[in-house]
Amino acid sequence: MAIKKIGSQTIKLFNPPSIISTSTIVGPKEGDGPLSKYFDTILQDDLYGEDSWEKAESKFIEEAVKSALSKVRLNLSDMDYLIGGDLLNQLMSTSFAARSLQIPFFGIYGACSNSTEAMSLAAMLIDGGYADKIATTASSHFSSAERQYRFPLESGNQRPLTSQWTVTGAGTTILSSNGEGPYITHVTTGKVVDFGIKDAANMGAAMAPSAVDTIKTHLNDTGFKPEDYDIIITGDLGILGHEIAMEMLEKEGYNMSNVFKDCGIEIFDNERQDTHCGGSGCASSAVVFSGYLYEQLKAKKINKILLVATGALLSPTSSLQGESIPSIAHAVTIESKLRN
Amino acid sequence: MSKNQANRNKSYEKYVNSKVPKPNILKNCLWAFFVGGIICTIGQVVHNLIESIYKYTHLDTSNITTLVMIFLGAFLTGIGVYDIIGKKAGAGSLIPITGFANSIVAPAMEFKREGYVMGVAAKMFSLAGPVLVYGISTSVIIGILYYIF
Amino acid sequence: MEYVNAFLVGGSICVIGQIIINKTKLTPANVLVLFVTLGAVLTAIGIYEPLVEFGGAGATVPIPGFGYSLVKGTFKAVKSDGILGAFTGGLTATAGGVTAAVFFGYLMAILFNPKTKP
Missing domain, CATH: 3.40.47.40 (Stage V sporulation protein AD)
Structure with missing residues (x-):
């Protein structure tokens, strides 16, 4: 029986997991924005020393997970699961990051809803007693998204007024069964x-x-x-x-x-x-x-x-x-x- | 889709359209006019220069002008200037043949990391290919009609 | 005067394109296709030629000018070679432009890398 379910689509967690650490990494444009002082790493080079935008995005995820763990002195091996997703075909950047992180991995796709989709699943896994510590990630990169969904970067077209700018960066959270919140x-x-x-x-x-x-x-x-x-x-x-x-x-x-x-x-x-x-x-x-x-x-x-x-x-x-x-x-x- | 949903979608679309910010068409047209005009004037200057230096026929001179303009469009795309012009000029830099060159170079550069065959060479005509297909096909149909009548 | 005419004709063709882009949902690729086809048809019915005579590069540099060259070449070839000309004339007349586009396009793509927009 779904004893934790309330109403039609909501779950009330009995043992709410704690977000014990987070980390962010963003590109230069985001670093120039109003929230710049809250980001851990602001890159000047959005290729991040890699030779493709996709690999750069992959490195964002890898580094963000490592930095979030190091803030609370945890190791990759302490993580029970990694749950995350991005916008690219076959979750290229997340899968490649998971390849080097070597944490049991659930790749998810909910387009830009990935961040809370990952946090939802992680929270339920922990509350259900299936895991103690889970890392969630979500990432996107302006240049990797443009080439997949829109125009080549050097194309001389005008962006429609309703269009939005894909944020370059990755955010990660570390969820734990015990902690002091949030x-x-x-x-x-x-x-x-x-x-x-x-x-x-x-x-x-x-x-x-x-x-x-x-x-x-x-x-x-x-x-x-x-x-x-x-x-x-x-x-x-x-x-x-x-x-x-x-x-x-x-x-x-x-x-x-x-x-x-x-x-x-x-x-x-x-x-x-x-x-x-x-x-x-x-x-x-x-x-x-x-x-x-x-x-x-x-x-x-x-x-x-x-x-x-x-x-x-x-x-x-x-x-x-x-x-x-x-x-x-x-x-x-x-x-x-x-x-x- | 049920009728209710279709109605809901229709009224939502109408509502969204009333909210969508409208482009400043006058300003955009002025930009398109000036940039387009300037590119064509440069074309005319190139044309006249070639005509005054070399003794080509008028048709050959036009062809050489096209070569030069395509080179300029391709080069400006390569050094990352054409997209900045295009952002302001819109159709003013899209419609001239330099824009055609931009539509070839931009995807070719973009997909270099996918290799020189399936990346650069294959993607090169992703935007310009359709122009050739429709241009050439139209000219063939017109040619056949011209032959018959 | 030649330059003023080129400026006016070229600028006006671009304005028509801009209005189409802003007023419809057509993508840049659609607009280019539309314009090259229009250029070909207008040449066939004799409207584009006077524009070229008046505007010079103002009418040949914009993409309808490519349609114009295709059709003009086709007419010339049909006159001398008959039906075969319908298939050879267009590309013969525009061989320089198409080859330049392929070659310069390839060259620039090799020499340069794309940059992220600021």
Whole structure:
């Protein structure tokens, strides 16, 4: 019997796992943004000494996991599982990182929702008693994503105004069955939602309904109100998607105005850095959480957040075949201290 | 898809379209006009220079001009300038033959790491190939029609 | 005067392209294909030739000029070689451009590497 399940899609963890360490690594553009002081490593060379963007992204993951472990004096061999994903075909960068990390590995694909998908699964594995320590990762790289999904870098085209800038970086969290928090207390797993948007350059609008669906379900399942949270933050809806999601939620009677934010908006200074609609990519939610939000939770400046990473489950093939963009959002509640 | 869903999607699309930021078409067109105009003027300068120095026919001179413009487009792409021009100029740098050269060099460079055969050479025509296919096919159809009538 | 005409004609063709890009969902590849086909058709029905006479490089440098060269070459070859000309004329007239695109494209791709956008 699913004794830990509440409502239709949410799990309340009996023994909430603790996020004992995080680490982030970002590219130069992200390092130039407003959150720069919260990142562990800011690269000046986004090839990271490698000879391809994909291998650079792979090294991001490897180094981020190692650095998160070294902060709490743990070894790779202390990890029971590695759970992570990226945006590339066949999870190239995560698989290659897992090859050298040698931790039992679950590769996942939820597009940009990878970060919370990994944290959800890790939290459940630990709470279920299947593991003590798990590392989760999520990564993306502007240049590896552009060549797979869009145009070659030197192509002289104009980016549409609704497009978002793929965040270069990787964020990792180390979850443990014991620790002093912050804790993952609830997990709401999203359903795939598709409102028929076909424009691959407007992923914010495609993903907004999935974020709304998951947030609504989470609030219904748990009985929480938006004001119970210090921040409800989506992964990479961007400026347009955020505005749409906000309006949709308010139309449903949720007062989000004070708590609703988006990692893709926070990570760049949109005016100065000319991203059009903000950041996107797996790394958007991963580095904003593992860098900025984790530190705020640790310092108890904020006590309870809902992290809702959003993923657009399109592929270059589905776009060419004229299909609409299915989207998903996974939510995790993270609290700085346990209430009961 | 149920009718309800289709209706929901339709009204969502309408709603999204009302929110999408609109490009400043006037500004974009001015940029396209000036950059496109300047590239063509450079073409004319090259054309006149060749004509004044060498004794080629008018048609050959046009051909040489095209060669020079393609070289310029390819070179500016190589040194990483053409994408910066293109960001501002849009169609102004896409439509001239230099933009055609850009569409060849950009994917060819990008896929160098996949090798010189299946990377550079195969990807080279990912954008420009369709232009050749449609241009040549149209000219063949027109040629056949011209022969018949 | 020649330069002014080239500037005006070339600039105007690009403006048409810009309006199409901004007003429709066509990708740059679609626009290039559309323009080369348009150039070929307009040449066939006799509209592009006067534009070339007036605008010079302003009409031959933009991509419809490639369609123009293809069709002009085809007409010439059909006149001298008959139906075979429909298959040989276009590429014969544009051989220089196509070869240059292949060769310079390959050369530049070998010499340079792509850079991340700032």
